[in-house]
Amino acid sequence: MPEGHMLHRLARLHQQRFAGNPVGVHSPQGRFAAAEELDGATFEHAEAHGKHLWHFYGDDRVVHVHLGLYGKFTESPVPLEQPRGKVRMRLVGPTHGTDLRGPAACEVLSPDEVENLRARLGPDPLREDADPEHAWERITRSRSTVAALLMDQTVLAGVGNAYRAEVLFRNSLPPRLPGRSLSRPQWEAVWGDLVRLMSGGVRTGRIDTVRSEHSPEATGRQPRRDRHGGEVYVYRRGGAPCLVCGTPVSTAELQGRNLYWCPSCQAD
Incomplete structure (x- = not known):
């Protein structure tokens, strides 16, 4: 989707x-x-x-x-x-x-x-009229996992499986962290990251989330080859080594969608 x-x-x-x-x-x-x-x-x-x-x-x-x-x-x-x-x-x-x-x-x-x-929709990180406070109010009261909340379009609009996986990795957040356990500084970092990453996606038409120090040019690794395009840390990389620490990327199913995360970089 x-x-x-x-x-x-x-x-x-x-x-x-x-x-x-x-x-x-x-x-x-x-x-x-x-x-x-x-x-x-x-x-x-x-x-x-x-x-x-x-x-x-x-x-x-x-x-x-x-x-x-x-x-x-x-x-x-x-x-x-x-x-x-x-x-x-x-x-x-x-x-x-x-x-x-x-x-x-x-x-x-x-x-x-x-x-x-x-x-009925949550705030969209790509809209100028977005109010992240509405999403924060829902998240901070919820026992659901942060991973589930990020995909709930009534909480946040526009975030899909790729941005969900990548923003959690980039902010060192375990995907099964309950929403009410997310701190305000962590939420503000997640929102700001979504705005930056998704705005880049609008410009380029691809999802790129890898920082320059982990890029193929900086590390000498082969560029990602995937029909979705873009350089990512964990999305659709189950079993592959984490680009930061080398730990195999974990995958599981959450509410009918595949979840990807690094068990070391995103430890509970």
Whole structure:
């Protein structure tokens, strides 16, 4: 599932390519019934909150997209080729178009419905209006593990498995630490780290969390080869030596997702 930085990248891209223009909206697959009503409407702006993407139109209608596990946008210059596969929504602007396939959600909401959805989400480290205090209030009262809380989108919006694993490692926090045992300085360090790391992800389109002293160039090791890209400490590195201490990276399942950590660097 794409993490929050990718939704913010899409929002920026769609803002650049479509905002202020009438756009063509189609549903080649036929499962986005509102496409006919939106076709020719003016695309006002795009924004993201966590793993949710919104396209705002001038008539107070908002297209809400959640990519889920399989959703994907494919961007192309105009003129577009005939749709291939099951395209839920095709959006066509003056210079580019985008095809959306396989989303968990693609629906039209009113502005009030968008605000109701937003109210259920935790603060997004990539949004200027984010208030980390709301997340801290939830975390400091919780017996759940810090690892579980970081993935709870009602606590923090946009953090996925990779950023969860990496920010805990970078801050030497055991993943099973109860939220209420996290100190205020530790929380502030985690929040600041998420802002920095995820902002970098928006710029580059990849998740890079390794500090310069542990990079392939500094250590002479081979660069990471993984379909997700980016240099990371523990994510998807189960059994491999920790880049800092050499201890094999541990892995376990937590609430249906794989958890990665170094048992030495993140000791209880």
